[in-house]
Amino acid sequence: MSRILFVMLHPGFVRYYDEGLQALAAAGHDVHVAFEVSRTKLGEDVTARRLAERSPRVTCGPTPERPESVRDFLARGDREATRSGAPAASLWSRDRREQAWESLATTVRLLLDYVRFFDPVFANAAALRGRAEKRVPHVYRRWIRLVAGGSAVARRALAGALSAIEHLIPPNRALETFVREHNPDLLLVTPLIELGSQQVDYIKCARRLGFRSALCVASWDNLTSKGLIRVIPDHVVLWNEAQKREAVELHGVAPEQVVITGAQLFDRWFEARPSRSREEFCRMVGLDPDRPFVLYVGSSVFIAPDEVPFAERWVAAVRASADPAVARLGVLVRPHPANARQWRAFEATDFGDTALWPPIGTDPNAPDFRRDYFDSLYYSAGVVGINTSAQVEAAIVGRPVFTVRAAEFVHAQEGTLHFQYLVGGAGLVRAAASLDEHVRQLAQIADDRSAGAAGDQFVRWFVRPHGIDTPAAPVFARAIEELARLPRPLPRDARWWWTPLGPPAFVLACMARALAEDRPLWVYGVRPFVTTAIRAWALAFRVREAWRTVAMSGFRRMGRGAYRVWYESSREGRRRIRRASRRVAKAFRTAGVAAKRLARRAESAVGRGVRHPL
Amino acid sequence: MSPRLHVLAASFWREWHRELRRQAGDERLPYQVRTHLRRSADRALRRSAVEEQRGVVPRWNRRTIAGAAPIRLPPDDEQRGRRLAAECGVVPGQPMVAVEIQRRADRLSGAIDLLSAEGFRIVRIGDPVAGPLRGPGVLDLASNPRRTPLLDTYLLLASAFVVCSSAELQQTALMGHTPSLRIDARDAFTAYPVRRDGVFTLSTVVDLDTGRALAIRDLLAEGYFHNTRNYGYRPTNAAEITEAAREMVEGVRAGWRDSEAQIRFRRAVADAGVAMGHVRHVAEWDGASGFIGDGRLARVQADRAL
Incomplete structure (x- = not known):
């Protein structure tokens, strides 16, 4: 049986693979899932815990801590921040060296990701390019725009140079130890293509x-809307032919490295059955059970940062339809779980027979969450959205799917390649250029509930390429099993010529670390002087303190000696005075006694008639 | 010193603050030196804030604009505008209300009925994104291919008043002395009308963390301007728009009168502006000079504002 190490960015990725991993565990393979980042925003940690609880063969844990994560890198470069940045460690400390290499790696990867969006394929993807640009420190941006925005040759040369630097960066020792300790037959990584992703190091x-x-x-947009696969792994496991084409053409993966399994995360939608009757469901969400309803599915933050005004216009357009069947349609709005907050401003009661479900703040890991979602898809007459995977799920459930091209979402519709799968040749979505056209399209579903068949072809092509009745999770598990059984490749040691290039690369790394702070250039010019001045000040301070300490201790000793001399001498003096006074007193007493004695003798002599002897 | 220099100075002091903080983070330095550096860094940050405040250039000067003469189109342009308007169906001489709306045109149905009943022709200009505007007496030019900026400006200046949701149009109307009703404003400082013939309504502001709707008085507090991304906006509802339109008709026909609540609200906005002179947004909209304008919040909202 095989040992599989699966490195995920965060536990949120478990939901994409849980069924496949369970199938692997059931087949007797040991799977360890390691997370680079712990994330609890949408209860992702719960998903991971549940996965580990289901089988003793599946374990979960963190990856080794990085000297500098991508998040740290970006936080250091935040120009709006007033915080200080990391304290300067010694240049020769191991931490500092590792941080420098991490900074160089992240810089190179972010630059590569940015450069990719200058490819003509992404000519309309200004928002994607903008998103990649935002993560690149300012100092590089102008140069990249100049070079990558020029000719294809310049762009390729730049990408080649950056890739060469990527290969010079030594992998982190802690990661090597981690991988070696697990000794996996197969190392899996997902998603790898996040902007600046450090998962490259595992490869x-x-x-x-x-x-x-x-x-x-x-996911379906991973190969087109994010970063590059910068170091190609031995295999790429993906959903369908469309993604294979993306991997080959946009990422340079060899076709024989690609394994197509279908979209395992959608398997559950093929098998799901409604959990309650339509009447019960409609009553629960607050819709009239006697009327058909349309489901509006919200999109993610990048796609629809300000979706509520559009949704309001859309509901208003439906209500204003000249066709009474459309105007009377119920409307159920389902916010995207990761973009739900903005929907607090949506006033469903303004429109009549309109409801928002689930309520904002519902735990997406609650047992009812997925069930309710399926019910809402299943009982809807049609599904409307901007650009979201919920539209694919609606197609699986067999509902007609719609979208409206809107000016505020051009970046997310025309500006993304994956949207073209929805609306292109085998596309499942009926796209309208305006709300009027869209409302006319809705009139068809108000009449005919069986209009969803158009999506079958798309589902066969995009979700289940091995056959509509062949679940993807077992295919995925089998593919992983087969890959794990293949003999291990030979270790690829560092090339000999990397050794002389190491020191200059390290200088580059130190520069990358400094520039990642994203400060104006004058700061870097002034810094050595400021540092020298502060060090000199610190030195002067130390000298002064040392002198004070020494001097003060001398004064103190002298003072103490003087006091002691004074104290002891005064004490001795007092003793002597006391003694002398005692002697004087004694002498006086003795003299007094003698005088008294003489006086008494004289008195007695007078009494006897004896002349005084004196 | 010019505002540009103040901005540069603010940037310098901010960077200086960050540099000193960075140096103060070096644990090898003596404690007293680090403490001193931190104090210096804090001073630099305060100085940066002061310079930043000095660098704010108000977008306009409310007092100057209040007394400015109205702008007019050059005679040739005015003639062309009139001709274009006639070609689009605008009857010369008929009292007209220009309408521009960015969010849900259906909310204007009550106001349109009212204006139509009062004998106004409603001409819709601006972006058609909010959906078609329907109703008696409505001429929707928003999606008319013949619409040009000149036509929009002509119609705006020739109208009895304008109902708009964009600040730009409200300001154009102000420059041309066209009475305006601004709807869906997000804060009082941006939208407060300078001239006496201006009225505005506020959106309902919702705290996106809690779902709580903020009271209008909360919009005059500094906390509201700290992180506006934390708020969502519900547009002014249809009933309030209709009431505000009624107030406009009354004002245009019978002269502008303030209710007690409107006077109180104006005073509250002016006082809040003076108190929040250091808030960039308030300074940008010249809300800190003590004069906010002679216009008013719509009576229907002012009654519950304070």
Whole structure:
């Protein structure tokens, strides 16, 4: 049986693979899932815990801590922040060296991700390019725009130079130890293509140590809307032919490295059955059970940062339809779980027979959450959205799917490649150029509930390429099993010529670390002087303190001696005075006694008639 | 010193603050030196804030604009505008209300009925994104291919008053002395009308963390301007728009009168502006000079504002 190490960015990715991982565990394989970042925003940690509880063969845990995560890198470069940044460690400390290499790695990866969006394929993807640009420190931006925005040759040369630097960066030792300790037959990584992702290091470790590695493409937009696969793993496991084309053409993966499994995360939608009757469901969400309803599915933050005004216009357009069947349609709005907050400003009661479900703040890991979602898809007459995977889920459930091209969402519709799958040739979505056209399209579903068949072809092509009745999770598990059984590749040691290039690369790394702070250039010019001045001040301070300490201790000793002399001498003096006074007193007393005695003798002599002897 | 220099100075002091804080983070330095550096860094940050405040250039000067003569189109342009308007169906001489709306045109149905009943022709200008405007006496030019900026400006200046949801149009109306009703404003400082013939309504502001709707008086507190991304906005509702439109008609026909609540609200906004002179947004909209304008919050909202 095989040992599989699956490195995920955060526990949120478990939901994409839980069924596949369970199938692997059931087949007797040991799977360890390691998370780079712990995330609890949407209860992702609960998903991971549940996965580990289901089988003793599946374990979960964190990856080794990085000297500098991508988040740290970006936080250091935040120009709006007033915080100080990291304290300067010694240049020769191991921490500092590792941080410098991490900074260089993140810089190079962010630059590569930015450069990719200058490719003509992304000509309309200004928002994606903008998102990548925001993460790049200011100092590089102008140069990248100048070079990458020029000719294709310049762009390729720049990307080649950046890739060469990427190969010079040594992998983190802690990661190597981590991978070696797990000794996996197969190392899986997901998503790998996040902007500036550090998961590249796992692929590099696997190559260096001679472990087989594979990238699992988690979602339908991963290969087109995010970063590059910067170091190609041995295999790429993905959903369908469309993604294979993306991997080959946009990322340079060899076709024979690609394994197509279908979209395992959608399996549950094929098997799901409604949990309650339509009447019960409609009453629960607050809709009239006697009327058909349309489900509006919200999109993610990047796609629809300000979706509420559009949704309001959309409901108003439905209500204003000349066709009474459309105007009377119920409307159920379902916010995207990661973009739900803005929907607090949505006033469903303004429109009549309109409801927002689930309520904002509902735990997406609650047992009812997915069930309610399926019920809302199942009982809807049609599904409307901007650009979201919920539209794919609606197609699986067999509901007609709609979208409206809107000016405020151009960046997310025309500006993304994955949207073209929805509306293109085998596309499942009926796209309208305006709300009027969209409302006319809705009139068709108000009449005919069986209009969802158009999506079957899309589902077959995009979700289940191995057959509409073949679940993808077992295919995924089998594919992973087969990859894990393959012999291990030979370790790929560092090339000999990397050694002389190490020191200049380290200088580059130190520069990258400094520039990642994203400060104006004058700050870097002034810094050595400021540092020298402060060090000189600190030195002067120390000298003064030392002198004070020494001097003060001398004064103190002298003072103490003087006091002691004074104290002891005064004490002795007092003793002597006391003694002398005692002697004087004694002498006086003795003299007094003698005088008294003489006087008495004289008195007695007078009494006897004896002349005084004196 | 010019505002630009103040901005540069603010940037310098901010960077200086960050540099000193960075140096203060070096644990090898003596404690007293680090403490001193931190204090210096804090001073630099305060100085940066002061410079930043000095660098704010108000977008306008409310007092100057209040007394300015109205702008007019050059005679040729005015003639062309009139001709274009006639070609689009605007009858010369008929009293007209220009309408521009960015969010849900259906909310204007009550106001349109009212204006139509009062004998106004409603001409819709601006962006058609809010959906079609329907109703008696409505001429929706928003999606008319013949619409040009000149036509929009002509109609705006020729109208009895304008109902708009954009600040730009409200200001254009102000420059041309066209009475305006601004709806869906997000704060009083941006939208407060300078001239006496201006009325505005506020959106309902919702705290996105809690779902709580803020009271209008909360919009005059400094906390509201700290993180506006934390708020969502519900547009002014149809009933309030209709009431505000009624107030406009009364004002245009019978002269502008303030209710007690409107006077109180104006005073509250002016006082809040003076107190919040250091808030960038307030300074930008010249809300800190003590004169906020002679216009008013719509009576229907002012009654419950304070």
